[in-house]
Amino acid sequence: PKKYKNEEVYIDVPDKYLQGGFKDLKPILTGGIGLRDGRPGKVPSPLSVRGVELPDLSPVLTVPRGRPWSVFYDVDKKAGNALVKMMNTFKNIDDLFSFAALVRDRVNEEMFVYAVMATVFRRPELQASAIKMNNIFELFPDRIIGSDAIAKAKETIKQSTGDEDEETVLEINQEFSALDKNPENRLAYFREDLGVNSHHWHWHLVFPDDEEFKRDRRGEMFFYMHHQIIARYDCERLSNGLPLVRSFHKLDEPIEEAYFSKLTTDNSGKLWGVRPAGMKIQDMELPEPNENYRIMDMEGWRDRIRDAIHRGIARRTDGTEVRLDAKTGIDILGDMIEPALSFSVNPRFYGQLHNKGHVLIGHCHDPTGANKENGGPMTDSMTAMRDPIFYRWHKHIDELFYEFKETLGAYTKDELGFRGITVMDVSVSNGNRITTGWGKSRLNLAQGIDLQGRRNVQAELTHLIHEPFAYRFTVRNDTRAPRRVCFRVFMTPIYDEVGRKLTFRQQTLLAVEMDKFAVTVNAPMVQLDRTSRESSVTIPIERFFRVYERRTANTSDALSNYEMFCGCGWPEHMLVPKGSAEGMQFELIVIATDWSKDEVPVKTTNKPCSRGTSYCGVLDDKYPDKRPMGFPFDRPIEDATTTYEDFTEGLTNIFKREVVVQFKDEVLLNINRL
Ligand code: CUO
Incomplete structure (x- = not known):
């Protein structure tokens, strides 16, 4: 060497x-x-x-x-x-x-x-x-803002005074990849959000398919994190009057959702592959990167996976069998369906269903490379969530996981209950109303684009945001002893896009996790307050937009300049679905469980990457909660006619409260005014 x-x-x-x-x-x-x-x-x-x-x-x-x-x-x-x-x-x-x-x-x-x-x-x-x-998009601004904006940034600096600290701000238009006459563009604020894409890229970074770095319950996390993305996207769709995502399961069916990203892949100006409406996926034979997969392969893998699900048994590479039970089945399936080749029980037999779905869809416009076109955004975890087909593909993957969960049957009252603990009330500040609106934040472009020494060129992005809010929980403890109680907080829509009431079963599938935390209840009646900023699902907005350091410089929330950047975690500004101008009704469902039974002790809780644990786990440690991820809504409820009342009958530890999310079409938070 x-x-x-x-x-x-x-x-x-x-x-x-x-x-x-x-x-x-x-x-x-x-x-x-x-x-x-x-x-x-x-x-x-x-x-x-x-x-x-x-x-x-x-x-x-x-x-x-x-x-x-x-x-x-x-x-x-x-x-x-x-x-x-x-x-x-x-x-x-x-x-x-x-x-x-x-x-x-x-x-x-x-x-x-x-x-x-x-x-x-x-x-x-x-x-x-x-x-x-750095945030990944500071290093790769071309993965988040369009080629026109990058060209404009370069043009602007040509005309400037030459002072390297002169501030230049470029406003990024929210309609940059499509117009609202394409109804799917109503969701562009979600799909093209910097924080959403950043979370996804970092998630795949910290849950690698690498035998040298096995995370605890990795496969289950793959299932749960992506399931939550789909549930969240569906809530946003309902907020915008659009129907729920249809799963993409007929692999030879035309894809109606077009997507033209307007992003470049490199400095030559070459765009990511585009997909007009009506394209179908095709067998691929691609020389670079060398990828040869057929639709038949995909269908074969899926049949075998389904077979394993319904038999409750998977076949290992060495021919032995492994049971898919309530405890580890979902974890085995996650690694098998994604797959993580290093952890799949039988990578040859069960194949690469989910990953190659990304690749086949991403190359459907040029499956042999004959036209020298780039793959589409679906081929890369940094850009995949921009494309509407991402959600259709993942909904199908999610259906497979739920096909397995169906085989486990509903939870018993015993599994759901917590004797002696009663959730008396749950409320949200400001009369159970949460306000959403727009925020304007900036991304520094100078680290990722050659701007001839100029250091202060910013893109100003408009993104969803909500007013911070607080929950108040009132809990009764009749056990005469201090109890450690875990609160699992979910939010779920009540009506579909045309105002029909959703069944409770549908609601459980659309439930998004808002928070999960444990406290000791050491008096007969206790009132607990918790703010939205503390959510176990999210990481602070400052982790995405550095300019926010200005806002929080003097508060305890301030992130030190030198704190390690941990990118995995749902972005705080996307915690609450958009809701509607008239006010959209949701239900907050809270379930209290016995933390002394659920807890998995983790070594350190205050180390740098210990936030956003619900979707990201704890780095170098076990997942902190023994229950299946998504409990209690990961399992089917008894049947389609089961109501919330049936589900909670005889249980005192579950409570629901209607909340209204009201969207104001105005800028609630503006970096320029901080
Ligand atoms: Cu994250 Cu399909 O796994 O994108």
């Missing part, structure tokens, strides 16, 4: 790939995801690279630079895992970052960022060393 001696690395990437973020190492190694500037003993700027042995890079050069890299492609996943492994051979932090600096401009750009972030997540000493990471 080549040895690099104390060389000074000045990063000077030709402008051939948009990621001008790599023009300067700071965004990666010092100002960005790297060690912070100026700490003694840490990397100075310009980076001085220590002599490190450079390993054989050939396993990671299988992915060319300049094209989107994705966990859904076999070659890419393998190379990405190999790069993470290489980085992990450097035990000393300076060596690791020296290595990173040396390979950065040799390997695929997106894969590089993935590997650096994955390495940081997996090494406790790096987590602990206060590393600050």
